Structure formats: structure tokens, C-alpha cells
Amino acid sequence: MAPEEIREVIIEILGDIAPDEDLGSLDDAVAFREQLELDSMDFLDIVMELRKRYRVQIPEDEYVQLASMRSTVSYLTPKMSEVAK
Amino acid sequence: MTEAYDTLIIGAGMSGLAAGIRLAYYDQSVAILERHKTIGGLNSFYRAGGRDYDVGLHAVTNFTPKGAKKGPLSRLLRQLRFQWEDFALAPQQQSRIAFPGVDLAFSNDIRLLESEIARCFPHQVAAFANLRSQVLEYDDLDQAAFDISTRKVLGQIFSDPLLIEMLLCPLMWYGNARVHDMDWGQFCIMFRSIFLEGFARPIRGVRLILKHLVKKFRSLGGQLLLRHGVKEIVSEQGRAVGVILDDGREIQAKRILSSAGWVETQRMMGQTDEVVDEETGQLTFIETITTLNCQPAKLGLSDTIVFYNDSDRFDWRPPHHDLCDLRTGVVCSPNNYQYDDHEQLSDGIIRITSIANFDRWSSLSEADYRREKMVWYDRSSDSAVRFVPEFRHHAIDTDMFTPKTIRRFTWHDNGAVYGAPKKRLDGRTQLENVFICGTDQGFVGIIGAIISGISIANQYCLK
Numbered sequence: 438m439a440p441e442e443i444r445e446v447i448i449e450i451l452g453d454i455a456p457d458e459d460l461g462s463l464d465d466a467v468a469f470r471e472q473l474e475l476d477s478m479d480f481l482d483i484v485m486e487l488r489k490r491y492r493v494q495i496p497e498d499e500y501v502q503l504a505s506m507r508s509t510v511s512y513l514t515p516k517m518s519e520v521a522k
Numbered sequence: 523m524t525e526a527y528d529t530l531i532i533g534a535g536m537s538g539l540a541a542g543i544r545l546a547y548y549d550q551s552v553a554i555l556e557r558h559k560t561i562g563g564l565n566s567f568y569r570a571g572g573r574d575y576d577v578g579l580h581a582v583t584n585f586t587p588k589g590a591k592k593g594p595l596s597r598l599l600r601q602l603r604f605q606w607e608d609f610a611l612a613p614q615q616q617s618r619i620a621f622p623g624v625d626l627a628f629s630n631d632i633r634l635l636e637s638e639i640a641r642c643f644p645h646q647v648a649a650f651a652n653l654r655s656q657v658l659e660y661d662d663l664d665q666a667a668f669d670i671s672t673r674k675v676l677g678q679i680f681s682d683p684l685l686i687e688m689l690l691c692p693l694m695w696y697g698n699a700r701v702h703d704m705d706w707g708q709f710c711i712m713f714r715s716i717f718l719e720g721f722a723r724p725i726r727g728v729r730l731i732l733k734h735l736v737k738k739f740r741s742l743g744g745q746l747l748l749r750h751g752v753k754e755i756v757s758e759q760g761r762a763v764g765v766i767l768d769d770g771r772e773i774q775a776k777r778i779l780s781s782a783g784w785v786e787t788q789r790m791m792g793q794t795d796e797v798v799d800e801e802t803g804q805l806t807f808i809e810t811i812t813t814l815n816c817q818p819a820k821l822g823l824s825d826t827i828v829f830y831n832d833s834d835r836f837d838w839r840p841p842h843h844d845l846c847d848l849r850t851g852v853v854c855s856p857n858n859y860q861y862d863d864h865e866q867l868s869d870g871i872i873r874i875t876s877i878a879n880f881d882r883w884s885s886l887s888e889a890d891y892r893r894e895k896m897v898w899y900d901r902s903s904d905s906a907v908r909f910v911p912e913f914r915h916h917a918i919d920t921d922m923f924t925p926k927t928i929r930r931f932t933w934h935d936n937g938a939v940y941g942a943p944k945k946r947l948d949g950r951t952q953l954e955n956v957f958i959c960g961t962d963q964g965f966v967g968i969i970g971a972i973i974s975g976i977s978i979a980n981q982y983c984l985k
Contacts, residue, residue: 455600457591474591478601481980485548497985 438517440510446522447509450486454479465506487513491520526774527551529983530765532752532790533781535563535932536968537960539735540975541779543602545983546742554744557751557768561736563781563932564939564961565968567729571919573869575811577931578939579728580827580854580873581721583696584714584969585613585630593719594969601976608734611722612859614826619688620909621831626688630720639685649680653689657718660710665947668707668964675706687836692716692829694838695852695875697966699803699940701839707964708945715967721826723859725867731968751933752782755790755956762956765790777983778953781960781975783934784942791953803938804840806925808878810899813919814870818855822911823872828853830909840879846898847877848905872913876902880925880936895922940966949978957982 438446448460451473458473469475483503487493493516495503502512529545531538534556545552560566565578586593588606599606616634619626624642628635632654639650653676660667676686690704693712698704724730736746751768755778764774780787785802789795818824831850841847852875857867876898886894899922903914928937941961949957959978960971 453603455591456605457589457596474596476597478597478976478980481984482601485984489548 438520438522440514442522443510443513443517444506446487446491447483447506450483450490453486454482463506465510468504469506470504483509491517493517493520526764526776527553528775529777529779529979530555530773530775531779531781532765532787533563533960534558534561534736534746534748535781535960536565536732536735536971537963537975537978538563538779538781539732539739540598540602540972541781541959541979541983542739542744542746542975543735543742544976544979546739546744547603548984550983552744553773554739554746555750555752555765555767555773556746556748557933558931559748561746561748562728562732564928564934565728565732565971566931567727567732570921573813573919574727574729575921576727576729576856577923579723579968580696580852580856580875581614581723582609582611582731582969583712583716583719583721583967585611585720585722587613594715594973595719598969598972598976602735602738602972604734604738609731610724610726610862612725612861614721614723615858615860616825617692617721617827617829618825619691619829621684621688621691622833624684624688628717630722632718635717643682643685646680646682646685650685653679654718657710657713660707662707662711664707668705668945668947670706672704672706672709673702675709684834687831687834690838691831691836691850692827694836695829695850697940697970698838699805699938699945699961699966700943701804702837705945708966711965711970715969723856725859725861725865727856728968752790754792755780755787755953757791757953757956760952760954762953777955777957779957779959779978779983781958783960784944784946784958784962785935786933787951787956787958791951791956801943802935803940803942804880804936805838806840806878806880806928806937806939807875808846808883808898808902808922808924809873809875810902811921812872812874812903812913812917814872814913814916815918816870816916817866818857818870818872818913820870821913821916823853823855823913824858825853825910826855826858828910830906832905832908838877840877842879845879845882845894846902848902851876851902851906853906853910869918870913870916872910874902874906876905878925880929880938883925884929891924891926895924898922934961949982
């Protein structure tokens with residue numbers, strides 16, 4: 438999966454986790470927490486959804502990599518290069 | 523032993539069902555074991571004489587309107603993948619704290635309570651603002667701050683002791699397992715959930731919420747096993763390996779999540795009562811339910827909930843010398859919510875709750891038990907009509923539950939509605955793969971129990 442596709446996947450997951458959020462104006466460089474009402478439970482769900490949908494394993498001490506869209510995509514790019522969309 | 527589940531959950535109440543949904547959604551094999559023939563635990567329902575009754579729920583607390591992104595209600599809807607509309611919550615009209623000569627009205631808008639305090643306690647306005655900001659600063663997960671004495675904190679903030687008693691009354695009634703005093707953490711949680719968020723109810727009552735939880739759990743592949751009481755948790759070298767049911771059958775599991783209560787779970791793990799040596803909850807209630815041939819508003823009762831107390835001191839403890847203590851009580855009318863399109867329940871309903879003594883109720887002979895129920899129906903109604911209009915001449919049906927009823931259907935020690943006084947915020951037990959959720963973990967009420975199930979499942983069964 439290419440970085441742009443990974444971004445789409447994350448947007449899709451965020452849309453399911455937080456249906457009331459406006460994701461159209463998301464700034465990729467800024468932390469999710471500063472733009473969206475996400476708490477630690479929601480961050481766990483991003484991890485769990487990636488595992489459920491694409492069998493991607495993320496160790497707990499690497500959850501911090503999911504702070505913003507940009508850091509998430511660059512963290513996931515090597516992990517998901519072999520994963521089909 | 524046959525198949526092994528990823529997680530076994532003990533108890534099909536709000537917390538067990540919520541935990542089950544989380545685990546089944548993320549592809550675990552999970553079964554919920556419930557001893558009773560139906561679901562709900564402390565928040566259940568029944569049908570008698572052609573009428574539907576709720577047990578437990580007067581109001582769902584923590585109400586926030588559709589679109590709110592903060593607060594426990596929106597968090598649990600997101601976590602369980604429900605729509606706001608699924609719970610069909612209609613907000614309350616208005617409630618009241620009634621003490622001799624002073625009434626404080628409150629609603630889901632904190633400004634009403636603020637203006638009532640300004641009217642009745644003009645010198646305490648700044649103190650109340652101070653309390654409100656301290657409540658907002660409180661960190662939910664701090665065990666040290668959780669245990670502080672609320673009476674001590676309030677004594678430092680307010681100079682008028684009557685206002686302290688009046689604020690404690692509804693918050694203790696809706697979730698305090700401790701006698702006389704309250705944990706500061708519990709107070710903050712209750713203050714936010716009742717005064718800053720608010721009361722609501724689905725017109726169909728608690729069964730609507732339970733129905734959605736069960737439907738979702740089953741659709742995700744979870745197994746709900748009713749009439750499956752757990753007698754024992756089997757362990758080997760500090761780890762649980764499964765359970766033995768009341769009928770002797772065994773089920774294996776990689777981990778166990780129990781909503782049965784702390785002491786009750788300890789007993790399943792083989793601890794005798796002497797070893798457990800833990801204070802069990804004492805606060806239990808009787809509740810009378812009266813069906814009327816008219817709406818309560820016609821009789822002049824349009825409050826959603828009235829918390830009354832007949833002296834300047836609010837004494838939150840089980841009675842020692844009698845079956846009940848009628849000096850304080852709660853009157854709730856499920857008709858008095860702002861239902862959509864002016865829908866309304868066809869009958870008028872008035873529920874009155876009073877504090878009771880478990881041992882005295884449960885040691886009565888069958889004949890005495892039936893007689894005492896009638897006696898205390900009358901007495902608790904007599905007590906309540908000092909604070910709400912007389913309603914009994916419109917009664918067409920009555921029912922009642924006692925501490926004995928609560929014990930019989932929930933297996934919670936002493937019929938203790940809010941569980942043990944000491945909460946286990948981290949949910950851990952002496953076995954590394956057995957955890958507790960629900961009432962004894964720390965969150966009470968419907969929303970609290972659901973959040974408890976979700977957070978313990980997230981923390982120990984998913985990560």
C-alpha cells in the first residue's frame with residue numbers, strides 16, 4: 438500500500454471511530470489530539486482497527502507514532518508496503 | 523474441559539455486555555455466563571400483570587445532546603459503534619432536592635441550580651463556583667485523590683452546612699456505596715454526571731438499551747449463556763484456566779472478566795469469607811412502584827425526580843433497628859421526561875425508593891415478608907407525600923421490590939446496589955488473568971457500568 442492509500446485507510450478508520458468529526462479539514466502535520474476530540478480509548482481503536490482490517494501489529498510502546506497523520510503514515514509505510522488495499 | 527475461549531465474562535449486566543461487545547468486535551471468542559434466566563443484573567426489567575417494569579434505572583445520567591463530542595456518553599457510543607439515536611434518550615424535565623423549608627430545583631442546565639443556590643443561599647454562590655472548578659479539575663484515574671473525604675472537602679468550601687447536606691443528598695442516593703461519607707472521586711464523577719451533564723431516559727426504559735447491547739454482542743459472534751452460574755474459577759500457578767459452572771460443567775478460558783462483585787469473585791477463586799476480610803456493601807433499598815390511572819402531572823407532580831430528606835441532616839446509612847429508614851427517599855416518575863413528538867407512557871408511574879436493612883428483610887418468614895411489604899408500601903408512600911402530591915387515590919396497580927429481591931436476582935452480597943465501599947480502580951485481582959469490572963471497579967450507574975466494562979476490556983483483554 439502506498440502512503441496516499443494508507444492515509445485514506447486512516448481517514449476511513451477515523452470516520453468509523455468518530456463519526457461526528459469533520460475530517461475534511463484535517464491538517465496532516467498537526468497532532469490528531471489538537472484537532473479532534475480523541476481520547477486514549479480512540480487511539481487504541483486506531484491500533485485495533487489496523488490489526489482487525491490489515492493484520493498490522495503495533496506494539497504498545499509505539500502507539501506514540503500515531504500522534505499525527507504525517508507521523509502515522511510514515512510509521513506505517515514500511516509496515517504496510519506488502520499489504521493490499 | 524472442551525473448547526477454550528479467549529475471554530469468559532461473568533455476568534450479563536451493563537458492564538459485562540459492553541466488555542463482550544468490545545472483545546467480540548475485535549474477533550475474540552467470548553462468552554458471557556449469566557446465572558439468571560435473563561440479562562441486566564442490577565439494571566434489569568420484568569413484566570407482571572401485563573405491564574412492563576424497570577428495575578434499577580430511574581434515569582440514565584451523563585446525558586449530553588446529540589453531536590456532543592465530549593463526556594462518557596459520547597465516548598461509549600463511539601467505543602461500541604452505536605448511533606446517538608440508538609439509545610433514544612429523552613432529557614428530563616426538572617428535578618428537585620427537597621429539605622424542610624428549602625427546595626433546590628435543578629435540570630440538565632447547571633444555570634438553574636446556580637440560580638437556585640443564589641436564591642436560597644446567597645452567601646454561598648462563590649463557594650459553589652469554587653466547588654464546580656475543583657470538580658472539573660479532578661483526575662478520574664488518580665486513586666490517591668479518589669479516596670479523600672468529600673465531607674472534609676465540602677466543609678472547607680462551604681460555610682453553610684445545610685447546602686452541603688442538600689448537595690450530598692442526590693449524589694449519594696445515585697451512587698455512593700460508603701456509609702455517611704463519600705469518596706471524593708465518586709463525588710466528582712456523580713457531580714459531573716448529574717449536575718453538569720444530566721438525566722435522560724428512553725421511553726421504553728432500560729430494556730431498549732439492553733436489547734441493543736445484546737443484539738450487537740450476538741451479531742459480532744459473542745455467545746450469551748443464560749442460566750450458566752459460575753461456581754468456581756479454576757487456577758493453576760497464579761493463572762486462571764477456566765470455570766466450573768453450578769451444574770459441574772467446566773469451561774476453559776485464557777482470561778476471565780468478572781462483573782459479579784469483588785467479594786463474590788474472591789469466593790469463586792476459593793477465598794473463604796474470613797480470608798477475604800473485606801467490608802461488603804451495606805446500602806440497599808426497597809422500591810415501590812405505583813401505576814396510576816392518570817399522568818402524574820395531572821396531580822401536580824411534574825418533577826422528574828425528587829430527592830427528599832425530612833431534617834437538616836442527611837443521614838446516609840442503613841437502618842439498624844428497623845426494616846427501612848424513611849427519613850429520606852427518592853420519588854421518580856418516568857412520565858416526566860421530554861419524549862419526542864409528545865409521546866407519553868400510557869399509564870402514570872410513581873416509584874419511591876427508601877433505604878433498607880438487608881439482614882432484617884432477608885430473615886423474615888415468607889408470611890411476615892409478604893405482610894411487611896404491604897406495611898412498608900404504605901409507610902414509604904406516607905413519607906413521600908410530605909414532599910410530593912398525594913397520588914394513591916389514582917392507583918390502579920402496585921408492585922414492590924426489597925433487598926431480598928435484589929439479592930435473589932443479582933447474587934450481590936446484601937443486595938448492595940452500589941457494591942462494596944472500597945473500589946478497585948485498576949480492576950486487578952491476585953490472579954494475573956482475572957479482572958473485575960462493573961460496580962466494584964468504581965463506576966456506577968448505567969453509563970458508568972458500560973464505561974467500566976469497556977475500559978477494563980481495553981486495558982487487559984485487547985492491548
